Amino acid sequence: MSAAAIAPPLGLLAELTHRCPLACPYCSNPLALEDRAQEMDTATWARVFHEAAAMGVLQVHLSGGEPASRRDLVQIVAAAHDAGLYTNLITSSVGLDAVRLAHLKEAGLDHVQLSLQDVDQVSADHIAGYPGGHARKLAFARTVGEQGLALTINAVVHRANIGRVAAFVEIAASLGAGRVEIAHAQYYGWALRNRQALMPTRAQVDLAMQEIEQIRPQYADRLVIDLVVPDYYARRPKACMGGWARRSLNVTPSGRVLPCHAAETIPGLEFWSVQQHALPAIWHESPAFQAFRGTAWMMEPCRTCALREIDFGGCRCQALALAGDAHATDPACELSPHHAKVLALAERDSAGAEVSYFYRGRNVSR
Amino acid sequence: MPDSDAANLPEHPRLAPGVRLHFDRTRDAWVLLGPERVIETEGPASEILRRCDGSRTVAQIVDELAQLYNADRSQIDGDVKDMLAELVAKRMLLG
Numbered sequence: 001m002s003a004a005a006i007a008p009p010l011g012l013l014a015e016l017t018h019r020c021p022l023a024c025p026y027c028s029n030p031l032a033l034e035d036r037a038q039e040m041d042t043a044t045w046a047r048v049f050h051e052a053a054a055m056g057v058l059q060v061h062l063s064g065g066e067p068a069s070r071r072d073l074v075q076i077v078a079a080a081h082d083a084g085l086y087t088n089l090i091t092s093s094v095g096l097d098a099v100r101l102a103h104l105k106e107a108g109l110d111h112v113q114l115s116l117q118d119v120d121q122v123s124a125d126h127i128a129g130y131p132g133g134h135a136r137k138l139a140f141a142r143t144v145g146e147q148g149l150a151l152t153i154n155a156v157v158h159r160a161n162i163g164r165v166a167a168f169v170e171i172a173a174s175l176g177a178g179r180v181e182i183a184h185a186q187y188y189g190w191a192l193r194n195r196q197a198l199m200p201t202r203a204q205v206d207l208a209m210q211e212i213e214q215i216r217p218q219y220a221d222r223l224v225i226d227l228v229v230p231d232y233y234a235r236r237p238k239a240c241m242g243g244w245a246r247r248s249l250n251v252t253p254s255g256r257v258l259p260c261h262a263a264e265t266i267p268g269l270e271f272w273s274v275q276q277h278a279l280p281a282i283w284h285e286s287p288a289f290q291a292f293r294g295t296a297w298m299m300e301p302c303r304t305c306a307l308r309e310i311d312f313g314g315c316r317c318q319a320l321a322l323a324g325d326a327h328a329t330d331p332a333c334e335l336s337p338h339h340a341k342v343l344a345l346a347e348r349d350s351a352g353a354e355v356s357y358f359y360r361g362r363n364v365s366r
Numbered sequence: 367m368p369d370s371d372a373a374n375l376p377e378h379p380r381l382a383p384g385v386r387l388h389f390d391r392t393r394d395a396w397v398l399l400g401p402e403r404v405i406e407t408e409g410p411a412s413e414i415l416r417r418c419d420g421s422r423t424v425a426q427i428v429d430e431l432a433q434l435y436n437a438d439r440s441q442i443d444g445d446v447k448d449m450l451a452e453l454v455a456k457r458m459l460l461g
Contacts, residue, residue, distance in 0.1 A: 008392055010404055056392030058404055086388065086399040111384040111401045150384020152401050178382060178457060179401050224457045226402065 006284055008056030011248035018253055020065040021094045023129035023359035026156050026191035028261045033361055038254040042072045046079035051279040053083040060085040068095030074103045081108025093140035112144045113152040119167040129359045145176035152179040158198035165208045166215050173223050184230035188262035188317050190360045197357055199349035202233050232346035237314025237330035244292035257282045259289055262317040266326045292316050299327050301335045375450050376461015380420030385458045387415050400458050414446055
């Protein structure tokens with residue numbers, strides 16, 4: 001695919017740090033977390049934001065780890081805003097209070113996305129591995145509203161909380177959120193490591209999806225409800241990232257640029273860093289972005305499938321993890337020869353006894 | 367669009383918190399940006415959206431658009447209301 005044919009990205013996920021006080025077992029960070037010494041400084045992030053905006057990125061998602069763990073978060077938001085980007089802060093709220101939030105707002109913050117681990121305090125604090133976290137989040141959500149900032153509540157859904165999806169929506173509405181994201185856990189990285197503890201049964205998934213559709217009309221005038229669907233029980237794969245290297249990019253704390261969170265799990269891909277290359281060059285030319293861009297890399301049944309430019313073959317990382325080849329059809333697709341195996345894995349894991357979590361960043365012995 | 371939907375329009379429409387209109391130089395178009403949302407706007411849409419500032423009524427917006435495009439008010443009225451209703455349904459516009 002020639003550079004001229006490559007449309008510019010719309011979104012950039014900035015993993016400002018992998019440090020986080022929470023230890024959620026489905027964290028989207030890689031198993032090998034980057035440490036503080038590797039993190040890029042404020043000026044480098046500012047340069048990245050300006051390059052991003054100049055090439056057509058419209059929105060930046062400031063994430064982590066916990067972005068508030070960075071002392072320069074206000075300057076980082078200001079830099080992104082100055083570059084002309086829509087700024088979304090994805091946070092657990094730990095490290096933020098009303099004063100710091102006011103500074104972020106003043107710096108140009110457009111939107112806050114707050115994660116809740118459950119609606120039940122004991123369960124929420126257990127899932128996050130962070131006592132007191134839930135109460136703190138509820139208080140912070142109200143502060144966001146008081147300051148007139150837009151709020152999304154994000155709920156990652158799995159076996160321990162899937163029975164309470166309706167309550168998640170209710171709590172989001174009561175906290176004044178304009179949007180709630182009910183996101184079924186996606187099994188890469190930490191979540192893949194914890195799949196036995198996290199995987200819900202098919203009956204739980206079906207019930208949760210029904211509940212959301214039942215309550216949706218009640219909230220139509222108050223709240224946008226977005227769903228990230230569970231794909232182990234699906235018939236067709238999700239269009240992961242809206243297609244590889246098609247809409248967005250991720251920058252890790254040290255500056256490596258990835259087509260998605262989990263791309264580093266695919267062996268043999270060469271990632272470029274913003275410390276060595278300008279962002280447009282990385283988007284257009286870096287081997288990792290070129291590897292699965294478009295449809296030329298596809299194998300059957302994707303190669304001739306009528307939906308190949310709808311779902312782009314699903315997720316490359318999941319194809320690797322479950323079919324053993326990143327070029328294969330995502331086994332979430334029922335046309336994949338591995339589809340039955342995925343269903344069997346989900347059924348086995350979901351039927352298991354209670355398993356304790358392998359907490360993100362904690363149980364790793366070095 | 368039936369009248370019942372138009373009746374649900376906010377009196378003084380304004381963009382919801384976290385939603386803003388932005389000129390995208392790369393794509394040479396106005397875009398409406400919100401949480402996990404990018405909506406490209408075409409032609410008169412950006413002129414309508416720029417007037418959704420909480421100070422104008424829907425009728426005023428229609429008047430201004432009619433003047434701007436030198437068009438008959440009755441031609442513009444339905445288009446403006448349809449677009450506003452669509453954005454209200456997406457929770458990107460409040461009153």
